[in-house]
Amino acid sequence: MTALSVLVPLTVAMGAAGLLAFLWSMRSKQYEDLDGAAERILLEDDDATG
Amino acid sequence: MTCCASSTAAIGIGHSDGCSPEEVAFSSKELRNGVRQTTLSVPEMHCASCIRAIETALAAVDGVEAARANLSLRTVVVNWKGDRGAPPDLTGALSAVGYSSHLPTNDMGEEDRVHSHLLRALAVAGFCSMNIMLLSVSVWAGADAGTRQAFHLLSAALALPAVLYSGSAFYASAWRALVHGRMNMDVPISAGVLLSFGLSLYDAIGNAAQAYFEASTSLLFVLLGGRLLDHMMRRRAKSAVAGLARLMPQGANVVAADGSVRYVPLNEVHPASRVLVAVGSRVPTDGVVVEGRSELDSSLVTGESAWQAIDLGSQVRAGAINQGAPFVLTASVAPADSLLSEMTRMLAAAENSRSSYRRLADRAAALYAPVVHSMSLLALIGWFYGTGDIHRALTIAITVLVITCPCALGIAVPMVQVVLARRLFDRGVMATDGSAFERLAGVDTVVFDKTGTLTTGQPSLLNLDEISEKHLAIAGSMARLSNHPISWALSAAHSNSGQKLITFDETREFAGYGLEATIGADIYRLGRVEWAASAGFTSGAAELSAVSLSRNGQTMAMFTFGETLRPGAAELVKSLQAGGIDVRILSGDSKPAVARIARFLNIEGFSAGLLPGDKVTAIADLQVRGHKVLMVGDGINDAAALRAAHVSMAPSTASDIGRSAADFVFLGDSLSVVEESLEAVKKAMRLVRQNFALAVIYNTVSLPLALSGFVTPLIATVAMSSSSILVVANALRLSGGEKQMEEVRMPRPHQAVEAGA
Numbered sequence: 001m002t003a004l005s006v007l008v009p010l011t012v013a014m015g016a017a018g019l020l021a022f023l024w025s026m027r028s029k030q031y032e033d034l035d036g037a038a039e040r041i042l043l044e045d046d047d048a049t050g
Numbered sequence: 051m052t053c054c055a056s057s058t059a060a061i062g063i064g065h066s067d068g069c070s071p072e073e074v075a076f077s078s079k080e081l082r083n084g085v086r087q088t089t090l091s092v093p094e095m096h097c098a099s100c101i102r103a104i105e106t107a108l109a110a111v112d113g114v115e116a117a118r119a120n121l122s123l124r125t126v127v128v129n130w131k132g133d134r135g136a137p138p139d140l141t142g143a144l145s146a147v148g149y150s151s152h153l154p155t156n157d158m159g160e161e162d163r164v165h166s167h168l169l170r171a172l173a174v175a176g177f178c179s180m181n182i183m184l185l186s187v188s189v190w191a192g193a194d195a196g197t198r199q200a201f202h203l204l205s206a207a208l209a210l211p212a213v214l215y216s217g218s219a220f221y222a223s224a225w226r227a228l229v230h231g232r233m234n235m236d237v238p239i240s241a242g243v244l245l246s247f248g249l250s251l252y253d254a255i256g257n258a259a260q261a262y263f264e265a266s267t268s269l270l271f272v273l274l275g276g277r278l279l280d281h282m283m284r285r286r287a288k289s290a291v292a293g294l295a296r297l298m299p300q301g302a303n304v305v306a307a308d309g310s311v312r313y314v315p316l317n318e319v320h321p322a323s324r325v326l327v328a329v330g331s332r333v334p335t336d337g338v339v340v341e342g343r344s345e346l347d348s349s350l351v352t353g354e355s356a357w358q359a360i361d362l363g364s365q366v367r368a369g370a371i372n373q374g375a376p377f378v379l380t381a382s383v384a385p386a387d388s389l390l391s392e393m394t395r396m397l398a399a400a401e402n403s404r405s406s407y408r409r410l411a412d413r414a415a416a417l418y419a420p421v422v423h424s425m426s427l428l429a430l431i432g433w434f435y436g437t438g439d440i441h442r443a444l445t446i447a448i449t450v451l452v453i454t455c456p457c458a459l460g461i462a463v464p465m466v467q468v469v470l471a472r473r474l475f476d477r478g479v480m481a482t483d484g485s486a487f488e489r490l491a492g493v494d495t496v497v498f499d500k501t502g503t504l505t506t507g508q509p510s511l512l513n514l515d516e517i518s519e520k521h522l523a524i525a526g527s528m529a530r531l532s533n534h535p536i537s538w539a540l541s542a543a544h545s546n547s548g549q550k551l552i553t554f555d556e557t558r559e560f561a562g563y564g565l566e567a568t569i570g571a572d573i574y575r576l577g578r579v580e581w582a583a584s585a586g587f588t589s590g591a592a593e594l595s596a597v598s599l600s601r602n603g604q605t606m607a608m609f610t611f612g613e614t615l616r617p618g619a620a621e622l623v624k625s626l627q628a629g630g631i632d633v634r635i636l637s638g639d640s641k642p643a644v645a646r647i648a649r650f651l652n653i654e655g656f657s658a659g660l661l662p663g664d665k666v667t668a669i670a671d672l673q674v675r676g677h678k679v680l681m682v683g684d685g686i687n688d689a690a691a692l693r694a695a696h697v698s699m700a701p702s703t704a705s706d707i708g709r710s711a712a713d714f715v716f717l718g719d720s721l722s723v724v725e726e727s728l729e730a731v732k733k734a735m736r737l738v739r740q741n742f743a744l745a746v747i748y749n750t751v752s753l754p755l756a757l758s759g760f761v762t763p764l765i766a767t768v769a770m771s772s773s774s775i776l777v778v779a780n781a782l783r784l785s786g787g788e789k790q791m792e793e794v795r796m797p798r799p800h801q802a803v804e805a806g807a
Contacts, residue, residue, distance in 0.1 A: 004197065008204065012181055019177040026166060026173075036121030039098035 072313040073300045075137040077153050081129060085115060088128050090140060091154040091293040095124050100149070107147040113138040123289050125154065153300075154292045161285045168281055171216040172274040178212035179267035181205075186264050195257065202254035202261045209263040213247050216270045219277075233416040241423070242451045243269055249448050258441075262448075272774055276461040276468075280484070283471040287480035291715045294702050302334035302385070303327075305378060316385040323381045327372045336388045337379035339364045344374030349501045350685045350705045353638030353660075355613050369686050369705070373534070393662060393707055396690035409485045411463040414742060426450040429757050446759050453756045453770055454749050461774050462741035465781035470734040473785060478717035479699075479727050486713035489697040490728065491735040492678045496626055497669060497691075499683030500637035500644055503701065504651070505613035506719065509536055511543040512612045521607040523549040525599045528565045528576045531557050536597060536611055537565075540576075564597070575600045579608070613647065618722035623651045625725055632677070636665045638687050665691035682724060684708050699724060730784075737784055741777045748773045 025031065078086040092104060101119045104126055108117035113133060119126045130138055144151045185201045185208075193201060217240070224236035243266045250261040301315045303326040311326055319325060319335055327333055333346070345357040351369040360366060366379055368388035426447045433443035471481050481487065498504050514522075526544020529537035530551070554567040554574075564577010575582040582600040599607045626633050635656035637644045644658035657668060669691050672679050681688070681695035684704035692698035692711040700712035709715050716723045752769055755761050761769070 008185075008201075011184065012204070012208070015177055015181050019173060022173050023170060026169060031169070033120040033122045036101060036119065039101060039121055042098040043102055 071137045071139050071141075073153065074140055075132065076300045076315045078130075078137070085129055085131050086137070088130065088137075088140065089154060090126050090128065090144070090151045091124060092119070092126055092144065092149050092151045093124050093293060094149050095119060095121060095126075103147050104144065104149060107143050108140060111138045111140065111143045114140075124293055126151075154294075161288055165278075165281060165285055167219070168274065168278045171219065172271070172278050175212045175216035175267060175271040175274055178208045178216075179264060179271045181208050182264045182267055189260075198259075199254070199257045202250075202257075202263075205261060205263040206251050206254050209247060209250075209267050212267045212270055213243060216274060217243055220270075220273070232412075233419050234412040235415040238415065238419045238422060238451070238454075239269070239273060242266070245448050245451060249444055268771065272771065273461060276464045279468045280464040283468050283475070284481070284484060287471065287475060288482050290475075290480050290717075291482055291702075291709060294709065294715070299332050299334045319381055319385050321381050321383055324378055325381055326376060326378050328376050329372055329374070331372060333366050333368050333370045333372065333379070335368050335381045335385040336383050337366055337381045339366060340378055340380050342375055342377030344372055344377045346370040347373050347507070349507055352687055353499060353501045353685050355501045355505065355639050355643050393686055393689050396662060396666070397693050397707070397711055409463075410488050410738065422451065422454045425454070425753065425757065433759065442759075446756070449759075449761050450753065450756045453752045453761060462745065462777040462781065463738055465778050466734050466737050466741065466784060469781055469784045470730060473730060474714075474727055477723055477726060479723050480715045480717075481713065482715065483713045486697055487731050487734060489678075489713070490680065490731045493631070493680040493697060493728065495632040495634065495672055495677040496680045496682065496724075497634045497636055497672070497695065499681075499685060499688045499691075500635055500647055501613070501639055502684040502703065503682055503688075504616060504619050504635070504647060504721070506616050507535075507703070508614050509539045509611040510614040511539050512610045513608070514543055514547075517607055517609065519547070519549060521599055522547055523552055524574060525576050525607065525609065527552040528554070528557065528567050528574065528599075532559055532565055539611060540597075540609065572601055575603075579605075613643070615647070615650070616719060616721050618720040620651060622721045622725050623653060627652075636660055636668050636691065638662075638665075638685070662687040662690050666694045669694050682721075683712075699727075734784055737781060741780055744777055744780065745773065748776075 030037075074088050074090075075086070078088040081087050095101065095104060101121060104119050105117050108114050108126065108128055111130075114128055114130045116129045117126055128140055130140070132138070141151050182205045185205050189198050189201050220236045220243070221240050223234065224240040227234040227237060246262050247266045250263045250266070254261045254263075299316070301313050302319050302323075303311050304314050304319060305311050305324040305326050316334060324340065325334060325337065327344075329344075339360050339362055341362075343359070343361045345359055346366060347357050348354050348367065348370040350371075351367055357373060358364075358370075360377070365382075368385065429450050430443050430447035433446050434440055437443065467484065467487055470487055474481060501507075517525075522544055526541050526547075526549060529540035529544065531537075552569075554569055557565060557567040559565050560577070560581075563581045564575060567574045567576075576599050577597060579596055579598045582598045582605065597609045597611070598605050599609070623633050632655070633653050635644060635648055635653055637656070637658050638660050639658060641658040644656055648654075648656040657664075660668070665688065669679050669681060673694075673696065678697075679695045681692050681698040682700070683692055683698070684701050686705045686707055688700075689705070689707040689711040692700060692708060697714075698712040699714040699716060700708045702709070702715055702717045704712070704715070714727065716727075748769075752761070
């Protein structure tokens with residue numbers, strides 16, 4: 001029971017973290033251009049900050 | 051004909067592709083102080099180096115702060131700061147690096163909002179249902195009473211966001227239907243989700259042996275998944291349509307009293323404003339010509355294929371393209387009152403007939419839901435009377451609801467549609483309305499517009515056999531020097547015949563009349579019949595137009611031009627007729643021109659000289675007599691007819707208003723996609739019917755078991771999910787048969803070219 005009381009909240013917390021990460025990535029427009037993201041990896045960065 | 055155009059054309063506006071910086075400015079939106087944002091559609095963007103080239107080219111333009119290309123949508127978003135309101139020349143910078151660009155037709159903002167809401171709802175439902183599943187597994191494995199209740203309460207807490215947030219779209223739609231006294235698919239879905247959540251919550255608090263939170267959450271997850279796929283497909287089609295070039299101008303060149311010309315937005319054009327219309331641009335508003343003479347191509351406005359010569363005092367209508375020389379008109383009405391807005395009003399009136407169509411799934415639900423709900427109610431009453439145990443009776447009633455939840459129905463139709471939409475999309479057919487497939491499947495009459503639909507806008511030489519080689523060589527060599535579409539047709543005929551090119555000592559182009567060339571002392575003229583030859587020479591032919599070639603005023607040859615059939619038009623008409631479909635033409639063009647095409651295509655039912663309202667009436671007449679009409683058209687004058695028809699298609703070259711009124715928009719020249727779409731849709735509807743049959747069989751087996759109390763809600767969920775998987779697998783068969791069809795279709799394009807020639 002004590003193990004469960006640690007592990008179960010941990011599981012849910014990890015799942016929630018995943019969900020929040022997904023919602024954040026959606027909000028920051030990372031799913032706007034999936035084709036473009038795949039191609040952009042081939043581009044050299046001229047500015048290291050970009 | 052721009053080479054000799056007067057100074058008025060030197061303003062650098064109205065180029066046929068791309069759009070002026072001023073137009074870009076009108077459609078931009080303000081971000082923060084002085085910085086504006088514009089979205090441009092760049093259809094030729096394909097790869098990483100395109101992204102690089104486009105972004106670099108735009109960033110180098112003065113005033114551009116940031117440019118970000120989107121490869122999926124083929125758009126680029128530019129933030130710019132104008133120099134005293136004057137925008138940078140974005141389209142110019144792009145065409146300098148070889149990309150054509152234009153303003154997208156409409157805003158995708160609403161679609162994007164729905165899409166991200168669905169995606170978020172799906173993510174929440176996924177998270178909740180997966181965690182509840184995990185907890186349920188340990189309960190089934192045999193947890194002691196204390197752990198069980200803790201797990202059930204945790205499940206309840208997890209289910210709450212899914213039921214409240216993810217399910218909201220279903221409840222809203224179900225509520226709307228119920229308020230209007232209708233029944234749709236979302237009513238039984240909402241009832242199933244909410245009731246099983248309610249009962250599980252009651253059980254969890256009472257520490258019963260089982261709770262069924264996973265039933266409601268996984269149901270939401272599966273249904274949202276189907277709905278998201280459906281929406282994604284439609285969004286892709288819509289964004290492809292939105293990416294097509296806007297045809298109507300956003301502004302007009304108004305000539306001020308002091309003679310200066312200023313480009314202003316359309317809403318600043320008033321009756322009596324003097325408007326300059328450049329070559330190649332569209333007339334922004336109805337008006338009267340007060341300066342200059344030219345030729346207008348009104349094919350998109352009225353369906354007339356022959357160009358209209360305009361002179362001082364001629365009436366012109368908004369939407370026509372100026373093909374001759376620049377001219378000035380006095381607006382007779384504000385642009386908002388022109389023909390185009392008249393059509394917009396007619397569209398709004400025609401809309402009602404379309405929205406009365408009820409989707410197949412909703413019609414099925416209207417039969418299905420009352421049966422299921424009364425069964426469930428009967429089970430509740432029956433078991434309560436029989437056993438006196440209200441909880442047992444409720445469980446069985448809910449099991450009936452869950453097991454018969456129209457998941458298979460709810461996901462069967464969208465899945466077939468997703469597969470079908472993708473398949474048609476790959477062939478260049480974009481469906482912008484969800485119920486369009488169902489409507490297309492039932493079609494028994496096809497009505498075509500002529501100009502721009504059965505024919506292309508390009509004229510072609512009709513009487514090639516009557517022309518001597520020498521005359522063709524002279525005319526073709528002269529025509530090469532001009533941009534006029536008739537000249538293109540002549541020089542194309544000349545290149546095909548393999549004649550040599552003649553060089554002239556001197557050539558001149560007279561806008562609106564023709565070309566003049568000299569060799570030694572001989573003066574050749576190619577152009578309008580009455581201009582080229584001083585001697586009277588009349589053409590009685592009903593062709594699009596005739597051009598004559600003369601030497602020193604003596605007519606040498608007459609060239610007559612007609613419309614070119616769209617590739618695939620002849621085969622399409624033939625195979626539609628062979629398939630027992632009634633084919634008709636409704637055209638706004640003159641009777642001889644329509645009759646010629648109708649005779650060529652062997653179409654008996656045609657009407658010519660129709661006004662936009664007449665087309666609507668003709669279609670309404672057909673539909674009153676019980677026909678299901680597919681309208682294929684492109685013009686501004688077709689828009690209301692496209693909306694009034696049972697289902698409609700428009701080529702991508704159609705007017706903006708025509709494209710937005712049609713259910714399907716197809717890319718490319720060939721009409722053969724119309725038949726391909728019809729076939730694919732019919733096949734898809736067979737699959738939908740099979741899916742319905744599967745769902746009915748499943749229900750007739752499971753319903754008695756559920757009613758007799760042998761099934762727990764958990765087993766019901768599993769059974770329901772597996773029926774959904776079966777139905778989805780059946781839907782996927784639609785894409786399986788594609789390869790065979792492609793092989794059969796291969797030889798088509800060649801035949802099409804011959805027919806069009």
